[in-house]
Amino acid sequence: MARPTMTDVAELAGVSRALVSLVMRGSSNVSSLRRDAVLAAAAELGYTPHQMARSLASRTSTVLGVMVSDLRNAFFVDVVEGIDAAARVAGFEMVINTGGRSPVRERVALRSLLSFRPAGIVLLSPVLSAAAITEASGQGPLVLVSRTTRLSSVDTVNDDGATGAALAVDHLVRLGHTRIAHFDGGRASVATARRQGYTAAMRRHGLDPRVVASEHTDVAGAKAVRQVWGESGGLPPTAVLAGNDFNAIGAISALEEIGLRVPRDVSVVGYDNTSLAAMGHVSLTTIDQPRAEVGRLAVAALLERVRGERDEPVRHLLQSTLVVRATTAPPPP
Amino acid sequence: MARPTMTDVAELAGVSRALVSLVMRGSSNVSSLRRDAVLAAAAELGYTPHQMARSLASRTSTVLGVMVSDLRNAFFVDVVEGIDAAARVAGFEMVINTGGRSPVRERVALRSLLSFRPAGIVLLSPVLSAAAITEASGQGPLVLVSRTTRLSSVDTVNDDGATGAALAVDHLVRLGHTRIAHFDGGRASVATARRQGYTAAMRRHGLDPRVVASEHTDVAGAKAVRQVWGESGGLPPTAVLAGNDFNAIGAISALEEIGLRVPRDVSVVGYDNTSLAAMGHVSLTTIDQPRAEVGRLAVAALLERVRGERDEPVRHLLQSTLVVRATTAPPPP
DNA sequence: TCTAAAGAATAGAGCGCTCTAATCCTTCTC
DNA sequence: GAGAAGGATTAGAGCGCTCTATTCTTTAGA
Numbered sequence: 001m002a003r004p005t006m007t008d009v010a011e012l013a014g015v016s017r018a019l020v021s022l023v024m025r026g027s028s029n030v031s032s033l034r035r036d037a038v039l040a041a042a043a044e045l046g047y048t049p050h051q052m053a054r055s056l057a058s059r060t061s062t063v064l065g066v067m068v069s070d071l072r073n074a075f076f077v078d079v080v081e082g083i084d085a086a087a088r089v090a091g092f093e094m095v096i097n098t099g100g101r102s103p104v105r106e107r108v109a110l111r112s113l114l115s116f117r118p119a120g121i122v123l124l125s126p127v128l129s130a131a132a133i134t135e136a137s138g139q140g141p142l143v144l145v146s147r148t149t150r151l152s153s154v155d156t157v158n159d160d161g162a163t164g165a166a167l168a169v170d171h172l173v174r175l176g177h178t179r180i181a182h183f184d185g186g187r188a189s190v191a192t193a194r195r196q197g198y199t200a201a202m203r204r205h206g207l208d209p210r211v212v213a214s215e216h217t218d219v220a221g222a223k224a225v226r227q228v229w230g231e232s233g234g235l236p237p238t239a240v241l242a243g244n245d246f247n248a249i250g251a252i253s254a255l256e257e258i259g260l261r262v263p264r265d266v267s268v269v270g271y272d273n274t275s276l277a278a279m280g281h282v283s284l285t286t287i288d289q290p291r292a293e294v295g296r297l298a299v300a301a302l303l304e305r306v307r308g309e310r311d312e313p314v315r316h317l318l319q320s321t322l323v324v325r326a327t328t329a330p331p332p333p
Numbered sequence: 334m335a336r337p338t339m340t341d342v343a344e345l346a347g348v349s350r351a352l353v354s355l356v357m358r359g360s361s362n363v364s365s366l367r368r369d370a371v372l373a374a375a376a377e378l379g380y381t382p383h384q385m386a387r388s389l390a391s392r393t394s395t396v397l398g399v400m401v402s403d404l405r406n407a408f409f410v411d412v413v414e415g416i417d418a419a420a421r422v423a424g425f426e427m428v429i430n431t432g433g434r435s436p437v438r439e440r441v442a443l444r445s446l447l448s449f450r451p452a453g454i455v456l457l458s459p460v461l462s463a464a465a466i467t468e469a470s471g472q473g474p475l476v477l478v479s480r481t482t483r484l485s486s487v488d489t490v491n492d493d494g495a496t497g498a499a500l501a502v503d504h505l506v507r508l509g510h511t512r513i514a515h516f517d518g519g520r521a522s523v524a525t526a527r528r529q530g531y532t533a534a535m536r537r538h539g540l541d542p543r544v545v546a547s548e549h550t551d552v553a554g555a556k557a558v559r560q561v562w563g564e565s566g567g568l569p570p571t572a573v574l575a576g577n578d579f580n581a582i583g584a585i586s587a588l589e590e591i592g593l594r595v596p597r598d599v600s601v602v603g604y605d606n607t608s609l610a611a612m613g614h615v616s617l618t619t620i621d622q623p624r625a626e627v628g629r630l631a632v633a634a635l636l637e638r639v640r641g642e643r644d645e646p647v648r649h650l651l652q653s654t655l656v657v658r659a660t661t662a663p664p665p666p
Numbered sequence: 667t668c669t670a671a672a673g674a675a676t677a678g679a680g681c682g683c684t685c686t687a688a689t690c691c692t693t694c695t696c
Numbered sequence: 697g698a699g700a701a702g703g704a705t706t707a708g709a710g711c712g713c714t715c716t717a718t719t720c721t722t723t724a725g726a
Contacts, residue, residue, distance in 0.1 A: 003450075003472070005712055016676045021714060029674065046471075051448035052385040053712035056681050060714095071413060072608065077404045084431060093445045096429035098417060112426045115384035117336075138379075139336070218612050253613030275405060279551050280586030282614065338682055349706045354684060362704065386682035389711050393684095 004045040013041035024049050055117070064302060065113035066096045068124045069106060074274040075244075075291065076124050079145060082295020083122060090303055092119065103127050114139050120302035123147070125189060141305035143298045147189040155301040157316040159289040161193030162200065164320035168241045168269045168287055169201035171322055176330045177239040177267060178207055183214040183224045183251065185243030191216075194271065198241055216243050221250025222257075229258055238266060238331035245270035245277045248284055252327065263329035273323050283326035290318055337378040346374035357382050388450070397425045397635060398446035398454045403434050407607040408577075408624065409457050412478060415628020416455060423636055425452065436460050447472050453635035456480070458522060474638035476631045480522040488634040490649040492622040494526030495533065497653035501574045501602045501620055502534035504655055509663045510572040510600060511540055516547040516557045516584065518576035524549075527604065531574055549576050554583025555590075562591055571599060571664035578603035578610045581617055585660065596662035606656050616659035623651055 006024075010017045015034055022030050023038040030038075041047075055061045064087050068076050080096065087094045097113050099106030106128045113121060114136060121136060125146035136142055137153045144156045165182070172180050182198040185191030195211060202209040214224040221242055229236050242248035248270035252262050260266050270277050270286035277284035297316045304310040339357075343350045348367055355363050356371040363371075374380075388394045397420050401409050413429065420427045430446050432439030439461045446454060447469060454469060458479035469475055470486045477489045498515070505513050515531040518524030528544060535542040547557040554575055562569050575581035581603035585595050593599050603610050603619035610617035630649045637643040 007712080017713085018676055018678095018715085019674085022675085025714085031674065034675080048444070048448060050389075050450060050712050052389050052450065053681090054714075056383075056385050056389060056683090057712075057714040059681065071404065071410045072407065074405065074407075077410075080404060080431070081433070084433075088441070094430070096431075097427070098413070098429075100414070100417075108421070111381070115381060117383060117385065135379075218614075222613060249612055249614045253616075257613075276609070279582055280555060280590075281551070281582045283586075340682080350683085351685085351706055351708095352704085355705085358684085364704065367704080383682050386711090387684075389713090390682075390684040392711065 003050075004047040005050070006047075008045055009038065009041045009047050012045060013037040061117055061119040062092050063116055063118040064092045064094050064299065065116065065118035065121045066094055066124065067106065067109050067113055067121065067126060068096060068098050069126050070101050071098050073246075074276060075272045075289075078274075078291035079124060079295045079298075082292035083299055084295070085292070086296045086299035090299065092299075092303075099126065099128075101127055103129060103132075107132055110136055119306050122298050122302065127187075127189075141302050143301050145294060145298055152313045155298075155305070155314045155316075157294050157297045157301065157318070158190070158193075159294070159318045159320050161190050161320075162197030164271065164287040164289070165194045165197030165241065166201035166204075167320060167322045168271070169198055169205070171285070171324065171328065172239045172241070172267060172269065173205050173207070175239075175267065175328060178331075179210075179235060179237040180207065180239040180241060181210045181212055181228060181237040182241045183212050183221060183243050183247050185247070186213065186215040186220075188216050188243070191243060194243065210237065214243055214247060216247055218246045218250030218253070221247035221252075222254035223250075225251045225254035226258070229255075229260075239328070240266065240268045242268060242270050244272050245274045245284060245286055248286070248327070249276065249282060252282075252284075263327050265332055267328040267331070269328060277323075277325070285325045285328040286323050287320045288323045289320050294318060336383075337380040338383070339380075341378055342371065342374045342380050345378060346370040394450055394452040395425050396449055396451040397427050397632065398449065398451035399427055399429045399457065400439065400442050400446055400454065400459060401429060401431050401457045402439060402459050404431050406579075407609060408605045408622070411607075411624035412457060412628045412631075415625035416632055417628070418625070419629045419632035423632065425632075425636075432459065432461075434460055436462060436465075440465055443469055452639050455631050455635065460520075460522075474635050476634050478627060478631050485646045488631075488638070488647045488649075490627050490630045490634065490651070491523070491526075492627070492651045492653050494523050494653075495530030497604065497620040497622070498527045498530030498574065499534035499537075500653060500655045501604070502531060502538070504618075504657065504661065505572045505574070505600060505602065506538050506540070508572075508600065508661060511664075512543075512568060512570045513540065513572045513574060514543045514545055514561060514570040515574045516545050516554060516576050516580050518580070519546065519548040519553075521549050521576070524576060527576065543570065547576055547580060549580055551579045551583030551586070554580035554585075555587035556583075558584045558587035559591070562588075562593075572601070572661070573599065574602045575604060577605050578607045578617060578619055581619070581660070582609065582615060585617075596660050598665055600661040600664070602661060610656075610658070618658045618661040619656050620653045621656045622653050626651060 006017050006020050010020045020038050023035050084094045097109040099109045120141035122143045142154045184195050199209040212224045214220045242251055248268050252268050255266050262268055270284045273286045273288035277286045301314050339350050339353050343353045353371050356368050417427045430442040432442045453474035455476045475487045517528055532542040545557045547553045575584055581601050585601050588599050595601055603617045606619045606621035610619045634647050
């Protein structure tokens with residue numbers, strides 16, 4: 001009942017264990033006679049190589065570890081799919097782990113991933129401490145997605161949040177808006193670039209930036225709306241650039257609750273173009289990041305390090321695009 | 334630069350490798366003197382046990398493999414979180430893999446998972462062939478979530494879709510609806526129970542069931558609406574029980590497009606209570622499954638098998654609850 | 667016919683760990 | 697002070713595989 005091992009296959013095929021190993025690894029220096037015998041024996045026994053024993057003996061790994069800070073964020077899931085596709089093409093297998101946006105849990109998850117001695121690690125928007133990242137980077141190639149670092153042993157893949165935010169501002173200005181608020185992403189690692197891009201773009205247009213503290217959740221988006229429109233004095237914005245799509249959805253709900261129509265009274269732009277934004281019922285104007293490409297680049301960077309083709313860090317900065325849907329329109333007269 | 338091994342720690346601490354092994358496994362038969370020395374040495378070298386070598390030698394595994402058919406479905410993600418939490422408590426680590434709703438990819442993913450010789454496997458709503466499941470179940474404990482089987486070597490955790498659907502019908506009937514349609518989930522494995530529950534509940538109320546072929550996507554939901562309301566002859570339904578939340582969202586969009594208001598003109602009920610449904614902007618009446626509980630039960634079932642505490646299959650059928658939000662109301666007069 | 671070279675197959679050590687059995691200390695008892 | 701008992705420690709084999717030599721075949725060349 002025990003699972004068959006290489007020795008079992010070797011015995012059945014009447015060859016040595018080493019030959020079985022060669023066949024399983026697809027070596028060309030094997031006569032087709034023996035190869036067929038080995039494959040037949042393996043099939044008969046239902047033998048499949050023991051991945052762990054294999055990587056232990058070869059001191060190599062075909063595993064790419066991926067730590068996702070938050071699986072509930074559709075953006076990350078799309079990146080994961082990109083990673084998976086690229087990894088499969090390269091003959092690697094992806095193994096995911098999640099940290100639930102908690103530094104402690106992320107640390108545990110990362111440690112668990114590392115205990116498999118993977119060929120490399122991708123951290124998706126980790127909230128981990130820089131120290132933990134430094135430590136992990138000593139164990140092998142490491143790529144950071146949606147987070148920056150100064151470590152030269154670590155590669156990064158980020159979207160150009162500054163340009164993306166500027167795209168949104170330009171779009172709104174073109175529609176005629178002048179009072180455009182930004183709901184900030186708070187401690188999210190991508191928030192800084194977006195905020196700076198927004199502020200710079202507003203200045204460029206000769207407009208006053210207005211950054212409202214918020215977070216990347218729908219609850220926070222709703223709260224920010226109630227705060228801004230609840231204030232007395234000053235004219236309220238006619239447009240909002242939310243920190244991400246979730247925040248935008250929350251904002252829209254809250255706006256409609258206080259009797260404002262989107263986009264007739266207020267325009268709203270999201271960020272990330274999650275599947276949520278695309279749904280007919282929502283139809284959110286938003287900024288799209290090439291998510292599959294993010295995953296692909298992360299894997300590519302990792303593999304370059306794995307193969308020792310590169311030592312210097314690479315910093316990918318991906319261009320975003322504007323996706324116009326139904327939540328933006330000219331401001332009310 | 335090579336990663337430290339047990340031998341390095343043993344030498345630095347001035348003890349045998351076996352003793353280091355005992356300390357790392359937390360054995361109580363070690364003097365605190367030696368234990369401290371070993372731990373100090375391990376800390377100094379930055380040693381962490383090599384999980385693969387460990388499980389190879391012990392012929393055991395602390396890995397629970399999880400194959401998720403579709404990470405984009407928030408429902409599964411919630412179950413995964415439940416699995417993760419339960420696994421961690423039991424001292425196991427979860428490793429995820431995804432099959433992208435393709436039988437071929439799922440097969441690859443499952444094989445990859447199995448090559449790690451995990452302690453057990455959870456398949457989340459797989460579209461895999463029954464043959465592949467049978468084969469995998471020979472390799473170790475296997476739990477199926479959101480899919481049924483007759484295999485006695487496999488445990489299952491499902492929600493009671495029939496009762497859940499009945500809950501929705503009862504709610505709508507109570508509001509006064511009599512023409513209630515059901516948008517079927519097609520080939521999704523949970524669709525059958527929901528459909529049967531709907532049909533039975535309608536009959537129980539003396540109403541005519543009306544099942545519309547659809548799928549578990551928003552596009553399909555919209556299409557079903559256009560089909561039903563595009564028909565000439567007969568009165569259209571005043572309420573829809575969608576196959577799941579995505580389908581419901583699509584249906585709502587399409588209804589609004591053809592000028593019908595939800596819930597004033599038509600009531601819509603979803604299924605799964607995904608985070609989507611809870612968002613203010615959507616606020617969907619839906620059926621809630623205890624997702625974290627699903628994950629917990631799956632892990633529990635797995636561990637009972639791992640520990641050899643049980644041989645007969647267990648079939649969990651979880652009760653759902655109705656969550657009333659803003660998409661259901663009495664029918665128009 | 668003999669030898670060299672290339673190709674095919676294998677022996678055996680070792681990857682980093684666990685586990686069994688054996689050995690080494692203490693301490694306790696009479 | 698001898699022997700038993702029991703806890704602490706270690707030696708060494710082995711998990712399922714890969715990898716470096718090494719050996720065995722075969723074929724080609726002179």
